[in-house]
Amino acid sequence: MAQGTEMHICLGSSCFSRGNKEVVNFIRDYLKRNHLEDKVVFKGARCMGHCSNGPNLLINGSITEEVTLARIENILEKELSKIK
Numbered sequence: 253m254a255q256g257t258e259m260h261i262c263l264g265s266s267c268f269s270r271g272n273k274e275v276v277n278f279i280r281d282y283l284k285r286n287h288l289e290d291k292v293v294f295k296g297a298r299c300m301g302h303c304s305n306g307p308n309l310l311i312n313g314s315i316t317e318e319v320t321l322a323r324i325e326n327i328l329e330k331e332l333s334k335i336k
């Protein structure tokens with residue numbers, strides 16, 4: 253599944269207060285560093301209704317919760333290893 257990987261990060265206020273901005277910056281930088289900008293569509297999204305477990309990241313249709321700065325690199329490594 254090289255093409256068509258989509259990630260949507262929740263930009264709702266609850267996820268914002270839980271640090272989604274730092275996670276957004278990390279993901280942008282990660283995609284750049286790994287030359288994945290052409291392979292991964294990365295967008296912001298509205299509240300996903302999982303506010304208390306945010307920040308939330310939707311990857312190809314499934315939600316990963318508690319996407320903190322401490323966890324994001326491992327999540328990306330796992331999810332994007334197939335296309336790197």
Ligand code: FES
Nearest residue numbers: 262264267299300
């Ligand atoms: S604000 Fe992110 S799930 Fe509600």
